[in-house]
Amino acid sequence: MEKSYSRIFSTVEFTKLCWCFGRKAKRSPFHSGSMWDNYAVYVEDLVKSYGSKEILKKLCMKVERGIIYGLLGASGCGKTTLLSCIVGRKRFNSGEIWVLGGKPGEPGSGIPGPRVGYMPQDIALVGEFTIKDAVYYFGRIFGLEESYISQRYQTLHTLLELPPDDRFLKNCSGGQQRRVSLAAALVHQPELLIMDEPTVGVDPVLRDRIWEHLVEITRKENTSVIITTHYIEECRQANKIGLMREGRLLAEESPGRLLQIFDTDTLEEVFLILSKRQEEGRLDDISSYPVADDQNNCMVEMMPYTGSTVSVTSTVATMEIGHGSQDILTTKDKRRMPRKRLDGNRVKALMDKNWKQFYRNVTGIIFLLTFPIIQISVFVKAVGDDVKSIPLAIVNDETMATSCPNFDFKGTAVPYDDGCHFSNISCRFLTYLDHPMIHKVKYDDVESGKQGVMRGHVAGVLYMSNNFTAYAEKRVDKGKDIEEEDLELSEIKVWMDMSNRQIGQAIKYKLIDLYRHFQEDIFSDCKFLPGFAKYPVNVDFYYGHEDDTFTIYMLPGSLITIMFFMGAMMTSQTIITDRHDGVWDRSTVAGVTSLEITLTHFLLQAAVTLVQVSLVIITAFAVFQMEYNGQMWLIFLIVFMQGICGMSYGFWVSVIASDHSMANTILTGIFLPMMLLCGLMWPTEAMPIGLRYFARSLPFTISIEALRNVSKKGWLITNPGVYNGMCVSLFWTLLFGLVSVYLIKTKR
Numbered sequence: 001m002e003k004s005y006s007r008i009f010s011t012v013e014f015t016k017l018c019w020c021f022g023r024k025a026k027r028s029p030f031h032s033g034s035m036w037d038n039y040a041v042y043v044e045d046l047v048k049s050y051g052s053k054e055i056l057k058k059l060c061m062k063v064e065r066g067i068i069y070g071l072l073g074a075s076g077c078g079k080t081t082l083l084s085c086i087v088g089r090k091r092f093n094s095g096e097i098w099v100l101g102g103k104p105g106e107p108g109s110g111i112p113g114p115r116v117g118y119m120p121q122d123i124a125l126v127g128e129f130t131i132k133d134a135v136y137y138f139g140r141i142f143g144l145e146e147s148y149i150s151q152r153y154q155t156l157h158t159l160l161e162l163p164p165d166d167r168f169l170k171n172c173s174g175g176q177q178r179r180v181s182l183a184a185a186l187v188h189q190p191e192l193l194i195m196d197e198p199t200v201g202v203d204p205v206l207r208d209r210i211w212e213h214l215v216e217i218t219r220k221e222n223t224s225v226i227i228t229t230h231y232i233e234e235c236r237q238a239n240k241i242g243l244m245r246e247g248r249l250l251a252e253e254s255p256g257r258l259l260q261i262f263d264t265d266t267l268e269e270v271f272l273i274l275s276k277r278q279e280e281g282r283l284d285d286i287s288s289y290p291v292a293d294d295q296n297n298c299m300v301e302m303m304p305y306t307g308s309t310v311s312v313t314s315t316v317a318t319m320e321i322g323h324g325s326q327d328i329l330t331t332k333d334k335r336r337m338p339r340k341r342l343d344g345n346r347v348k349a350l351m352d353k354n355w356k357q358f359y360r361n362v363t364g365i366i367f368l369l370t371f372p373i374i375q376i377s378v379f380v381k382a383v384g385d386d387v388k389s390i391p392l393a394i395v396n397d398e399t400m401a402t403s404c405p406n407f408d409f410k411g412t413a414v415p416y417d418d419g420c421h422f423s424n425i426s427c428r429f430l431t432y433l434d435h436p437m438i439h440k441v442k443y444d445d446v447e448s449g450k451q452g453v454m455r456g457h458v459a460g461v462l463y464m465s466n467n468f469t470a471y472a473e474k475r476v477d478k479g480k481d482i483e484e485e486d487l488e489l490s491e492i493k494v495w496m497d498m499s500n501r502q503i504g505q506a507i508k509y510k511l512i513d514l515y516r517h518f519q520e521d522i523f524s525d526c527k528f529l530p531g532f533a534k535y536p537v538n539v540d541f542y543y544g545h546e547d548d549t550f551t552i553y554m555l556p557g558s559l560i561t562i563m564f565f566m567g568a569m570m571t572s573q574t575i576i577t578d579r580h581d582g583v584w585d586r587s588t589v590a591g592v593t594s595l596e597i598t599l600t601h602f603l604l605q606a607a608v609t610l611v612q613v614s615l616v617i618i619t620a621f622a623v624f625q626m627e628y629n630g631q632m633w634l635i636f637l638i639v640f641m642q643g644i645c646g647m648s649y650g651f652w653v654s655v656i657a658s659d660h661s662m663a664n665t666i667l668t669g670i671f672l673p674m675m676l677l678c679g680l681m682w683p684t685e686a687m688p689i690g691l692r693y694f695a696r697s698l699p700f701t702i703s704i705e706a707l708r709n710v711s712k713k714g715w716l717i718t719n720p721g722v723y724n725g726m727c728v729s730l731f732w733t734l735l736f737g738l739v740s741v742y743l744i745k746t747k748r
């Protein structure tokens, strides 16, 4: 093989055939725009790297108008990267790309936009679309009339043997999805059609039909086609093929001519020869040979397609190409109109897509609507209420009883001239312990009670001494003259298990509180001055109540964090799914702007957030009757703004994360510390001063305070304690949003 190749393939021809091997062009081949107009795609010295890895190495490529160009190469050689750069999906490091006479992205180039039909390697369609939806979606994005889309849909449906109109894409096979994807790229009859492996998984008969169609549109409509495929021999039907390896084009020529030059029967063999040659480093040798136009390496090739009379020979078709391209452009001039940042048709198509994606995902809807209700219900029912039925060991040495059968309050505190006579008041005190928080458990002595604590059977031991009543009476009678030992014996002693601080503290304060009531009642029976038994510190309450549960304190934080998290999760999941499926990229190539994508996602998700906020507020305030004092619309607004802020945060996460698992990690990894710092569970005032300022700068700390100020204090929007919280929400919403848009623009 190599022998016959050497015989026929002279060095000069080889030199002419291969081009672009590192010699820098002295000047651009074209000094006027009209030259580029002859090419559908013109790539010069293109370099694209991912990190330090160079994928495209000064690659040059020329695709004349009205031809089928087959781009061949092994997996990973950079074909998809090259196509992505051509359609403007990816930025490149250096070099030049002209598409249909303009540079992608430049105003008036029409690219991205309807001039190009792009079928990416991945399906890049919405799974919730029906077959018809998918084609119509792109038709509408391209601004086509409904009647025209309908007519095109019928034609493509027949041509590509598409499944029934109403079959959902997610229920189609891979091959069927690929055909729908092809139909979506063809619907608007683009001037340039770029397809990344369109025939994978397609039946050979249908594959043949697709190729026939490609030949037909290049011939009749002067469409230019770039197609990549793994089936090398399939490309015999192309007018020109580019053999790509390791980020470079080894050759670019018509298949017939390649076979002739290399004297082989198959393109596989041509590729093999050229690949070996590249391996041996002999391709670089050709730079020393004379070339047809040494002013520019990209111009060096056997058969330049420069004029209207050049005929391209392929094994399947011989066709005249390059005719009347200028006329075609004139009729399609409106496609070159500078792209509007916001176009009504595209916004409508995107809204329709988002809505279908939303309502056809029943599991998603159930989750989005029930999850906030479940969360707030669980919170109200499970968090912040008083502890109940905590077992407390009672050792009453006075009566050896906890319930004191036949006990009667009467006669336990009887006033007389100089004082008050007590009787059996240990039993009287024990009646005050009949409280939902406490479950009394009788123990015979302190030691066994303490054993009970150590074994976890009880949360503490309460002890009253033998003759507790007598010592208590002495304490009252003698006042400051009481002896220390008597004073000690008049005390109720308690040993608590404080390893569970919440329970330990709750029981401790409850016992003190119950004792206060007990003492007040006894002193009242003794006809002492009212208030004698009270602490001499009289605390009254301006906002809230003494017995407000912790639930009331945590409710604002809970509402806000639930909505922030829901907004963040919903947005990041939706956008990453769209981006991962390639729908975002594909829509962008079709002309959709980032603003339109962002805006339409925002509108739908804001509507969902509105419903979610209504649900959590109804659940908290109407169903669970949580108390509030302020204006309900203001409570609603503050929570809603945090939902929007969460959406913006989710948007930012979706931009910096490459996939769902990374997004979830970032989402929760940042959200959890924010939740700990926001004062939801513990006041920020308990933090070290530096940390407190940091905590207050976070998205929802001050909003939680604002919501508490409205719901508990009834403050109005004019109060800084309210509007500051709203300003912080707004600030973070804008910050996350702007940073995300900036990253989208720079990250490609």
Ligand SMILES: Nc1ncnc2c1ncn2[C@@H]1O[C@H](COP(=O)(O)OP(=O)(O)OP(=O)(O)O)[C@@H](O)[C@H]1O
Residues within 6 Å of the ligand: 050, 055, 073, 074, 075, 076, 077, 078, 079, 080, 081, 082, 121
């Ligand atoms: N986003 C990315 N970050 C880093 N490397 C990437 C990225 N995308 C592609 N690559 C690498 O670039 C190289 C070329 O990938 P590309 O997808 O362009 O190849 P290809 O020729 O289209 O392969 P295939 O035929 O299998 O689709 C591969 O080594 C790939 O791993």
